Amino acid sequence: MPAVDQQCRSSSSGGIDSGIDSDERSSFEDERRRRLAQLAPGLAHEICTPMQYIGDNARFLAEAAGDLRGILSWYQACLRVLAGKRHPELLEEIAAMERKVDLEHLLAEIPIAIAQSLDGIGRVDALARAFKDFCEAGSEPMAVDVERALSIALAVTQNEWKSRGEFTLEVAEAARIHGPPRDLALGLVEVVLAAAAHCGPPGAAIAVRGTRQGDRIELVFSAANSASSPQGSRSDPCDLAPARRLLASFAASLEARTDGDGWTFHLALPLNGQAGPAAAPARSPGARR
Amino acid sequence: MPAVDQQCRSSSSGGIDSGIDSDERSSFEDERRRRLAQLAPGLAHEICTPMQYIGDNARFLAEAAGDLRGILSWYQACLRVLAGKRHPELLEEIAAMERKVDLEHLLAEIPIAIAQSLDGIGRVDALARAFKDFCEAGSEPMAVDVERALSIALAVTQNEWKSRGEFTLEVAEAARIHGPPRDLALGLVEVVLAAAAHCGPPGAAIAVRGTRQGDRIELVFSAANSASSPQGSRSDPCDLAPARRLLASFAASLEARTDGDGWTFHLALPLNGQAGPAAAPARSPGARR
Incomplete structure (x- = not known):
């Protein structure tokens, strides 16, 4: 199932x-x-x-x-x-x-x-x-590595999407964001499942591209070979409220866009200035809210 | 934890x-x-x-x-x-x-x-x-092998009890009972966790012995080297209501007995005449309630 x-x-x-x-x-x-x-x-x-x-x-x-x-x-x-x-x-x-x-x-x-x-x-x-x-993954806010969190979400959902396609993951820059790892883990699972269901036709490879955009990291989930750049949509292809609720602790924004054909999902996660593999976290990993 | x-x-x-x-x-x-x-x-x-x-x-x-x-x-x-x-x-x-x-x-x-x-x-x-x-494990009633169900319950709880002791399993006779496998799986997990917490001191090996008693199979969970035969108790050592509720679909009875020292748990599961490895189930495995 x-x-x-x-x-x-x-x-x-x-x-x-x-x-x-x-x-x-x-x-x-x-x-x-x-x-x-x-x-x-x-x-x-x-x-x-x-x-x-x-x-x-x-x-x-x-x-x-x-x-x-x-x-x-x-x-x-x-x-x-x-x-x-x-x-x-x-x-x-x-x-x-x-x-x-x-x-x-x-x-x-x-x-x-x-x-x-x-x-x-x-x-x-x-x-x-x-x-x-x-x-x-705990509920205590701490510095969380975005790429690792995404790898975990892809791994635990693998059996759900592998018959429909495949995911490739390219995160240009190591980035850490701050918040409860549990919420990010679960929120990303929701986004991955939404992407698997709605990016491109069944069997399409789905690319997840992570790039730094100023003070945030933007993850774009789209059909790997999609040429178009969907601009927007007034309605979501499925209920994204749980994902948005889970990712709220990271002040994330999640948008679904479509060109009428496939969908792309755009997840922006504020970095709080904590980017790069060598950057020290602004708060200690065990810091409490 | x-x-x-x-x-x-x-x-x-x-x-x-x-x-x-x-x-x-x-x-x-x-x-x-x-x-x-x-x-x-x-x-x-x-x-x-x-x-x-x-x-x-x-x-x-x-x-x-x-x-x-x-x-x-x-x-x-x-x-x-x-x-x-x-x-x-x-x-x-x-x-x-x-x-x-x-x-x-x-x-x-x-x-x-x-x-x-x-x-x-x-x-x-x-x-x-x-x-x-x-x-x-599904919620459709069917013939369920008691020993296999118990092995599953012991395996999935292994990390919870292995630092406290060990379980040995001796079921004298292959026996099948009829009911929803999901309820049995979960009910046995509750009984195993109760036994791990209350049969003998921490570190004690716990024996699970299954024997046929007329038209039922009786599983006794006790400290492996316990010499006494606890007779009974008016109160349970922990909340057994969830286990009893889960096992109700098998018309099971679950009793905790103590001699004031360790506890033993006695789980009786009616066989509905479906005993022995070669016995055909009275109802087909896919039979519905």
């Missing part, structure tokens, strides 16, 4: 069980959501921890496989020279042994299997970390 | 932010839980899929490593015989080459790294599957 299709219903009280609206069922559903929200960070943590050493082991195996391959080739070369003239029957035996374990196939497949594993481990690890960060 | 310590507050409206009880904050929190509940199954799915081929690759590597080790030993034996008398300098060179890549260490470490990875992959895979099943 992709959330993309449910984007516009996000602020209604209906959920998965919206057909069954007895009080009892909805209290069950509240109970379930409360427990899920409570258990999710621990679960993400339990997944992140072994992924760490699974990744370390895979990197060790990649190196070990290279070393073993080197030794094997060297042994083979020596054997061929030593046995070549005097013991042709031994060379036969070696060849038979290598065929038996299908050495050529093994040596070709091992690096592929390791590379594929490393790729998969990287995905799971990135996803589990993003999920953990999403669950743990 | 272990849920174990919050067990008794599970039915209050407070959550992680219970200190901040403005309407605005609580509506944010509802929004967050709704989104999390909606995104969680997709996330679990995105984690399960690569874990599948990461596991397959690790099993392939385990086998390949054994084959390579065999070939290496064989090459070494041949080389020692061939070079032994005529080319002692070659034997020197081989030994130097093996020292250079630390072959002995490599050959010892490779199987350890693979075994450790397989173990970790198994954990992550089991956890991600349990999480997926927990998120996807």
